[in-house]
Amino acid sequence: MLEVSIIKCxxxxxxxxxxxTKTNLVGVVDPSEFNPVDLEISKKYKKLDFILNTHHHxxxxxxxxxxxxxxxxxxxxxxxxxxxxxxSEISMSDKEEFIFGETTFKIMHVPGHTAGHIIxxxxxxxxxxxxxxLFSMGCGRVFEGTLxxxxxxxxxxxxLSKNTLIYCGHEYTKNNAKFCLKNxxxxxxxxxxxxxxxxxxxxxxxxxxxxxxxxxETNIFLRCDNKKIKINLKMEKNSEFEVFSKLRKLKDEF
Ligand SMILES: [Fe+2]
Numbered sequence: 001m002l003e004v005s006i007i008k009c010x011x012x013x014x015x016x017x018x019x020x021t022k023t024n025l026v027g028v029v030d031p032s033e034f035n036p037v038d039l040e041i042s043k044k045y046k047k048l049d050f051i052l053n054t055h056h057h058x059x060x061x062x063x064x065x066x067x068x069x070x071x072x073x074x075x076x077x078x079x080x081x082x083x084x085x086x087x088s089e090i091s092m093s094d095k096e097e098f099i100f101g102e103t104t105f106k107i108m109h110v111p112g113h114t115a116g117h118i119i120x121x122x123x124x125x126x127x128x129x130x131x132x133x134l135f136s137m138g139c140g141r142v143f144e145g146t147l148x149x150x151x152x153x154x155x156x157x158x159x160l161s162k163n164t165l166i167y168c169g170h171e172y173t174k175n176n177a178k179f180c181l182k183n184x185x186x187x188x189x190x191x192x193x194x195x196x197x198x199x200x201x202x203x204x205x206x207x208x209x210x211x212x213x214x215x216x217e218t219n220i221f222l223r224c225d226n227k228k229i230k231i232n233l234k235m236e237k238n239s240e241f242e243v244f245s246k247l248r249k250l251k252d253e254f
Contacts, residue, residue, distance in 0.1 A: 002103050002125040004167065006206050007040050009033050012171045014206065016129060017041065020101030027073075027100060029120065029129045030061030030169055038067065050100065053077040054131025055117040056084035060169060080109070080116025094120065101194025103176065110157070113140035119157070120231045127165040127209065135168045136210045137193070138176030139221040141252065147245045154244075157212070158222055165209040173197050173207035179254050180220040184248065185231050190218045220247055232250050 003019040009032035016029040017040050027050035031037045041048055042213050048071035053061050054077065063087045067073055076098055079091035092098055098120070105120040113132045117140075121128040132140035133150075134157050142150045171246035177194040184190055193214065197207045223229055224243040230236045235243050 002122065002207075003125070003250070005040060005168075006043065006208065007036050008171075008206070009036050009063075010059055014031075014167070014169060014208065015063070016167055018100075019043065019045060020103045022116055023101030024100040027064075028067065029167070030054055030060040030131060031067055032059045034063040034066040038070065039061050041071070047071060048073045049127075051075045051087075052084050052098075052105075052120055052129070053081075053088075053117060054129060054133075055082040055114040057079045057132065059113065060131065061086055078107075078109070078116040078118040080111075080118075081114065086162065087171065109157055110153035112142050112147075112153045115144040117145075117153075121160065121164070123161070126161060126163055127167060128160060130166055130168045132169045133157070133244055134166060134215070134219075135170060135176055136173040136207055136215065137180050137190075137219045137249070138164065138172055138251070139219075142248060146240065147248060150248070151241050151244045154221060158216065158246070160212055162211065162213040162216070164212045166212060166215060167209050171206060174201060175216075175254075180218060182254075183232055183250070184220050184223065184226070185232070187218065189199055189214075193218045 001021045005017040007015040013032040015031045018027045026045045027053045051073050068087045074089050075087045076090045077085040077088045079093045082088040082091040092107040096107045098105040108119045110133045119130050226238040
């Protein structure tokens with residue numbers, strides 16, 4: 001089993017401390033910075049065997065070198081970005097497996113936000129670390145890849161089991177929900193989720209994790225084939241991909 005603790009970093013990043021309960025291996029996903037991650041490690045496990053990076057952006061790898069230095073951790077990252085990731089050692093490609101004690105992470109290459117972005121999925125524990133590819137009710141900006149790549153990458157995530165728990169890289173949920181509501185205003189599940197999100201944030205709690213099933217009902221970027229959304233956008237005759245492209249553009253300007 002995998003234990004997951006959420007660590008808030010920088011202004012709106014999430015890093016995740018993970019432990020394989022059977023073997024006591026400890027890892028961190030996307031350490032944005034050293035101090036908050038080090039503090040959590042010192043409170044909990046006092047060691048760090050692995051650092052897992054979803055992509056090379058500095059707010060996901062900022063703690064790599066200092067953590068590696070202090071704990072002698074091994075850094076696992078995308079083979080497509082190994083030259084951009086500080087301290088990279090173990091590089092992984094699409095469909096490869098990273099064995100973390102009794103937990104097997106399936107590596108999925110999901111280009112779009114960056115060219116080599118990967119996500120870590122474990123079927124046994126039903127969870128996925130999605131970095132800046134899928135957010136709750138949103139998706140990452142397309143920086144290095146194409147819109148088509150991002151669309152296909154989200155399509156891969158959509159195919160995972162519906163009860164998969166999603167742990168993403170940022171607390172963007174409230175603003176994402178506002179954008180979804182603007183373009184999917186008749187969605188009652190979305191309205192309900194927005195209220196829940198506001199309550200969680202009022203209590204200073206993270207809005208994650210969230211199940212894929214809930215995302216499929218509320219995340220507009222996963223709902224580009226929805227009739228009402230298409231009508232709202234006056235795109236009834238357009239393809240799902242065209243609707244996605246339009247929404248990504250509107251979100252960039254939101
Ligand atoms: Fe990023």
